[in-house]
Amino acid sequence: MSFTAPRFAPPERILMGPGPSDVPRRVLNALASPTLGHLDPAYLAIMDEVRDFMRQVFRTKNELTMAVPGTGSAGMEATVVNLVEPGDEVIICVNGVFGGRMKDVAERSGAKVHAVEAPWGQTIAPAAIAEALAAHPAVKLVGIVHAETSTGAMQPLEEITKLVHDAGALLLVDAVTSLGGVPLDLDALQIDACYSGTQKCLSCPPGLSPVSFSAAAVDRIMSRKTKVQSWYLDMSMLKSYWGQERVYHHTAPINMTYALREALAMVLEEGLEARWARHQLNYQALRAGLEALGMKYIPEHSLPSLNAIHVPEGVDEAGVRKRLLNEYDIEIGAGLGPFKGRAWRIGLMGASSTRRHVILVLAALESILGLSGGTTAATKVYG
Amino acid sequence: MSFTAPRFAPPERILMGPGPSDVPRRVLNALASPTLGHLDPAYLAIMDEVRDFMRQVFRTKNELTMAVPGTGSAGMEATVVNLVEPGDEVIICVNGVFGGRMKDVAERSGAKVHAVEAPWGQTIAPAAIAEALAAHPAVKLVGIVHAETSTGAMQPLEEITKLVHDAGALLLVDAVTSLGGVPLDLDALQIDACYSGTQKCLSCPPGLSPVSFSAAAVDRIMSRKTKVQSWYLDMSMLKSYWGQERVYHHTAPINMTYALREALAMVLEEGLEARWARHQLNYQALRAGLEALGMKYIPEHSLPSLNAIHVPEGVDEAGVRKRLLNEYDIEIGAGLGPFKGRAWRIGLMGASSTRRHVILVLAALESILGLSGGTTAATKVYG
Numbered sequence A, B: 001m002s003f004t005a006p007r008f009a010p011p012e013r014i015l016m017g018p019g020p021s022d023v024p025r026r027v028l029n030a031l032a033s034p035t036l037g038h039l040d041p042a043y044l045a046i047m048d049e050v051r052d053f054m055r056q057v058f059r060t061k062n063e064l065t066m067a068v069p070g071t072g073s074a075g076m077e078a079t080v081v082n083l084v085e086p087g088d089e090v091i092i093c094v095n096g097v098f099g100g101r102m103k104d105v106a107e108r109s110g111a112k113v114h115a116v117e118a119p120w121g122q123t124i125a126p127a128a129i130a131e132a133l134a135a136h137p138a139v140k141l142v143g144i145v146h147a148e149t150s151t152g153a154m155q156p157l158e159e160i161t162k163l164v165h166d167a168g169a170l171l172l173v174d175a176v177t178s179l180g181g182v183p184l185d186l187d188a189l190q191i192d193a194c195y196s197g198t199q200k201c202l203s204c205p206p207g208l209s210p211v212s213f214s215a216a217a218v219d220r221i222m223s224r225k226t227k228v229q230s231w232y233l234d235m236s237m238l239k240s241y242w243g244q245e246r247v248y249h250h251t252a253p254i255n256m257t258y259a260l261r262e263a264l265a266m267v268l269e270e271g272l273e274a275r276w277a278r279h280q281l282n283y284q285a286l287r288a289g290l291e292a293l294g295m296k297y298i299p300e301h302s303l304p305s306l307n308a309i310h311v312p313e314g315v316d317e318a319g320v321r322k323r324l325l326n327e328y329d330i331e332i333g334a335g336l337g338p339f340k341g342r343a344w345r346i347g348l349m350g351a352s353s354t355r356r357h358v359i360l361v362l363a364a365l366e367s368i369l370g371l372s373g374g375t376t377a378a379t380k381v382y383g
Helices: A025-031 A041-058 A072-083 A097-108 A126-135 A158-166 A215-222 A235-242 A254-270 A272-292 A317-328 A355-369 A374-382 B025-031 B041-058 B072-083 B097-108 B126-135 B158-166 B215-222 B235-242 B254-270 B272-292 B317-328 B355-369 B374-382
Strands: A064-068 A089-094 A112-117 A141-145 A170-174 A193-195 A209-213 A306-310 A343-347 B064-068 B089-094 B112-117 B141-145 B170-174 B193-195 B209-213 B306-310 B343-347
Touching: A025 A254, A041 A064, A041 A209, A041 A254, A064 A072, A064 A235, A072 A097, A072 A170, A072 A193, A072 A209, A072 A215, A072 A235, A089 A097, A089 A126, A097 A112, A097 A141, A097 A170, A112 A126, A126 A141, A126 A158, A141 A158, A158 A170, A170 A215, A209 A215, A215 A235, A254 A272, A254 B254, A272 A306, A272 A355, A272 A374, A317 A343, A317 A355, A355 A374, B025 B254, B041 B064, B041 B209, B041 B254, B064 B072, B064 B235, B072 B097, B072 B170, B072 B193, B072 B209, B072 B215, B072 B235, B089 B097, B089 B126, B097 B112, B097 B141, B097 B170, B112 B126, B126 B141, B126 B158, B141 B158, B158 B170, B170 B215, B209 B215, B215 B235, B254 B272, B272 B306, B272 B355, B272 B374, B317 B343, B317 B355, B355 B374
Parallel strands: A089 A112, A089 A141, A141 A170, A170 A193, B089 B112, B089 B141, B141 B170, B170 B193
Antiparallel strands: A064 A209, A193 A209, A306 A343, B064 B209, B193 B209, B306 B343
């Protein structure tokens, strides 16, 4: 009774949702390189190179910079559970799904969480954080989302980092949808802990989470009185595997590390400033096109990597997404939370941030909705 | 100032350590298929297929069978943190690194752990578990390692599962180094929770952990009084993503899921019994060869997938491994814990369990050590 599995052949999509983004063939080819052992000297050299590349992309000299063996949410959990001990007071800023998730993770770690909230789509006002810090002087950590993937809002961090440090707390930043596409400089901003994902502006498949900790954050971790509740995400042990000691901890996701190496190499070969400028230009073009089609952005400060827009009145939200997928092989995202059924999220991340993507999605929307003028408006931006 | 990264070209090894094992090109090619979105209907269909394949390989009808988005240790943590609430009494059997790790994970979850220990290399006697269960009638969970990767010991489970269930507790089994290579039947053994890794007898790159929970285990999870301490590994939410609801939880490691699909397809195409028999035959041949070379096995009951042997007196343990790697591109493993510097661990897992691997590693050892007779003894086993 022999079995033969059907041929494996997933369709080829154009990924313009909230992530994953299109993955270049060069990265996929690296992913498919022969697997090495996790303690092979050749693999350890690749880890060193990946760490060096991550530091350049994070713009940091942080010694403790590594890839957590899980997706972006594992990076969130890794930063929170290592920096929080039961009973610690923390401030978490919540203006969308991912701030809410960070609050949940912090509560599960035993933290006493003070939430600073803003309506979905808006950014967090520095004054609100100042007020919370004044009201809760024992706060040890402030967590905030740089790029809120659920609303497309981009959070300015300059004022906030000063407030947090003046209060003697550490600053934790979610950069899942910004790293590699939106200006971010860990050392200039004095961010103490930051996590990202591979499948957004880095255009690598999902499965790893680049994280980085400042010296102050490492001190906090190394002077904990309690064990980190997660063995898998315990930075004091992960540090020994990524550091000079090379102490075996877990079997690293070897092939995913290959892909991240190649994706980071492509970021550095393009140059961070050039990449940020590319994301900004394509965002401006898409925005001009969408607005010419009468569509309105949800956030006041939009990310260049993710465009969250209100679905026009009378339009079948899910139906349009389905037609984009079935007729064009284009994936865009739906709304979440209060925007469920009422928003689209169009990503322009990494390899998906090109003129070709912008013009194609606008043309497809025009064709499906019976509108015109979007591609013309976008073309003008390109000049 | 432009940067060009050095060409990425990891060496091609023959993986005969304690994992990862050799990954077939067919699996690597699947890994490199174009990335899909994690909510794409085509991807959801792949998840369904992977779950179906996992159930067949685990030999279970368990509804809650899925791939945890992390390596084998994430699977360990996922099973423990979901089944344990703070203050719960549990028994963890410790006779090597991985039993010790399970104990650590359970303690970090707030469990009151009663350890049942045996010397490294030995298996756990059912009588010792019976005694512990009698001494601690409140015990809710017993954790044990089926295939102890640090010592090569294979743990019989038949008697133990009966003892545990008679005491009203759940049985948790680590099958990281056994699933797909060593006989294991979740439903026949009434195992309540089991986790494995992809990079051992399944011959897929590391990065996912197949897990399965019995109905009784799911009841335990769904009737918890406290939230699971890990958000990332909270089965009540992961269940909603893998189940009919398809509720977004995390961005799944898409491409790794492709690879697992293909690796599981290859297991099922070969047939589980045929695969177990292949592992057994190659183990017997390697064992005959190693013993003909005068080498002694560490465990009384050896796994067919992993051969842990004492390094002969006067032989440079690390030097031989280094020569195997540099001159033959063969990776074998070192000893851990009390066997550090004194043992070799030779894996015959998945695609690395072939006559070619057995004869090659014996011939290479003969050549390096100036011995003979190993390949002849192994050849006799093949008949």
